[in-house]
Amino acid sequence: MYDGGKIITGLVVFVGLVTFPLWSNVGKAAKKPDPKIDTPVIQQLAEKKCIEPKAFMQAEHMKILNDWRDSVVRDGNGIYVSSSGKSFNMSLQKECMNCHSNKKKFCDECHNYADVKPYCWTCHIEPKEKEKVAWASIEENS
Amino acid sequence: MGINRREFLKIAGVSVVAGLGGASAIDLLRRAPVEASQVSPNPKALTAKRWAMVVDTRKLTGADCKRMIEACHRIHNVPDIGTKQEVKWIWTEEYKHAFPDDMNKFVSDEVKHKPFLMLCNHCDQPACVRVCPTKATYKRADGIVMMDMHRCIGCRFCMAACPFGARSFNFGDPRPYVKEENPKYPTRMRGVVEKCTFCTERLAEGLMPACVEVSNGALVFGDLDDPNSEVRQVLRSNYSIRRKPNLGTQPCVYYIV
Numbered sequence: 001m002y003d004g005g006k007i008i009t010g011l012v013v014f015v016g017l018v019t020f021p022l023w024s025n026v027g028k029a030a031k032k033p034d035p036k037i038d039t040p041v042i043q044q045l046a047e048k049k050c051i052e053p054k055a056f057m058q059a060e061h062m063k064i065l066n067d068w069r070d071s072v073v074r075d076g077n078g079i080y081v082s083s084s085g086k087s088f089n090m091s092l093q094k095e096c097m098n099c100h101s102n103k104k105k106f107c108d109e110c111h112n113y114a115d116v117k118p119y120c121w122t123c124h125i126e127p128k129e130k131e132k133v134a135w136a137s138i139e140e141n142s
Numbered sequence: 143m144g145i146n147r148r149e150f151l152k153i154a155g156v157s158v159v160a161g162l163g164g165a166s167a168i169d170l171l172r173r174a175p176v177e178a179s180q181v182s183p184n185p186k187a188l189t190a191k192r193w194a195m196v197v198d199t200r201k202l203t204g205a206d207c208k209r210m211i212e213a214c215h216r217i218h219n220v221p222d223i224g225t226k227q228e229v230k231w232i233w234t235e236e237y238k239h240a241f242p243d244d245m246n247k248f249v250s251d252e253v254k255h256k257p258f259l260m261l262c263n264h265c266d267q268p269a270c271v272r273v274c275p276t277k278a279t280y281k282r283a284d285g286i287v288m289m290d291m292h293r294c295i296g297c298r299f300c301m302a303a304c305p306f307g308a309r310s311f312n313f314g315d316p317r318p319y320v321k322e323e324n325p326k327y328p329t330r331m332r333g334v335v336e337k338c339t340f341c342t343e344r345l346a347e348g349l350m351p352a353c354v355e356v357s358n359g360a361l362v363f364g365d366l367d368d369p370n371s372e373v374r375q376v377l378r379s380n381y382s383i384r385r386k387p388n389l390g391t392q393p394c395v396y397y398i399v
Contacts, residue, residue: 073290076282077181078346090181094326122331123291125219125323 033113036105041098050099051082062118065092092124101127186348190365192266192285193340194394195351196376197259201360204257207234210353210361214338217352219329221312221319229310229330231338232261232353240397243386253399259361261353262287262308262338263385263393270300270309279335285366285394286340296333305389309337366394 001007042048050057052064068090071077080088089095100106103126111118145153214232215222221229234257237249241258268287270279278293279300301309315332323329327343330336340363341351349355354363364373373396382396 069292071181072346073288073292074280075181076183076187076342076346078184078187079182081180081182093328119331123328125325125328127325 030113033110035109036102037100039099039101039106041101045099049084051080051086051088052084065096065120068092092120097127102129103127104129184346184348188345188348188350190284190371191367192365192394193264193345194285194364194366194373194396195261195264195340195354196362196373196382196396196398198360198362198376198380198398199256199258200398201358202257202259204234206357206360207257207259209356210259213352213356216322217324217327217341219316219320219324219327220336221316221329222321223316223319227311227313229312229316229336231310231336232259234258235260240385241383243388244383258397259353260306260308260385261395262340263306263391263395264338264340266392266394267390269303269305269389269391273299273303275299282342286342288339288342289336291328291330291334291336294334296335298335300335305386305391306393309335311335 037048052060057064068080071080072090078090080090082088097103103121107118211232211234214220215230218231220231223229237244237253237256237258240260264285264287266285268279268281271281271287274280275297276293276295278290278295280288280290282288296311298311301311312330312332312334316330320329341349341353344351351361351363354361362372362376364371366373368374376398377396380398382398384393384396387393
């Protein structure tokens with residue numbers, strides 16, 4: 001082999017560079033998302049249940065929201081009757097976020113982990129979270 | 143030693159049947175609960191065959207118009223930009239601009255200088271709907287020309303098509319220009335067109351449009367198809383005009399002058 005030393009050195013450098021994302025992240029597992037549902041509104045609920053069972057909501061909430069937006073905007077149907085027979089207002093801002101007022105810990109926690117970027121909030125207004133108040137008071141104290 | 147062909151085929155056959163049956167059994171058990179759920183309109187919703195509005199300009203002063211504009215824009219998070227990139231759902235215009243087809247050289251001083259309340263005419267033959275390539279703007283069964291902001295791609299064909307200037311484009315993010323956000327209604331994003339929707343979200347909850355509610359009776363809103371409705375009674379007993387009727391879009395906002 002001509003220039004064997006250079007070729008092997010080059011290959012080692014190449015493999016090292018290509019596998020950089022793998023070995024540089026060894027042992028640094030991303031933190032498991034830990035969404036919270038401990039908002040004041042939910043804690044006051046007698047029966048802490050979402051519109052559908054938890055497992056279904058985890059898997060299908062994006063489909064429900066998609067169905068809702070077409071149903072409300074295009075068909076003018078604003079009431080959702082769930083599998084348990086209860087009626088709900090089909091509204092992200094007025095219904096979902098009324099209970100789940102902690103967007104950062106409820107929505108963003110998993111969306112950031114899974115690197116999905118739903119564009120709900122370019123138009124829909126997210127609830128004002130108390131964290132901002134906490135930040136303001138920290139700045140005042142410092 | 144081992145299995146012969148006959149035994150292998152038996153086992154394979156039983157496995158296939160069990161596999162297929164098992165998969166469908168699991169599918170049956172896992173059926174999504176959403177299939178049992180239903181959607182329906184709000185029972186309190188106001189309904190009509192053909193929504194229309196009558197503006198009684200005799201009862202309207204500049205202050206009244208300002209109050210209505212303020213109410214509408216506050217409820218719908220309409221940004222107050224104040225440049226040529228303004229966004230408006232409802233606004234005022236002079237007579238000569240509102241009714242340019244009226245070629246009379248001399249009109250009464252009162253009419254000449256009075257502010258006329260302008261909004262989307264919710265036409266029967268809406269030009270904007272015909273040109274929209276994504277059906278983001280469409281005519282509902284009750285006549286309201288509605289915007290689906292989720293579908294708007296910001297091509298602005300509708301703005302070119304609308305002869306009434308009722309549509310505004312968001313050249314930038316409107317959020318910084320919304321003074322007080324109404325948390326019950328969305329804002330818009332950069333690159334979409336918006337306009338008056340006859341307050342469909344309020345009608346769906348059984349409320350009259352915001353401008354009608356604060357008009358002290360100067361605006362009448364109702365069903366044009368119902369001969370006994372208030373709009374029809376007002377139109378029967380007063381002479382009214384519409385904006386640019388010769389274009390054939392059949393506006394559904396009538397003005398009593």
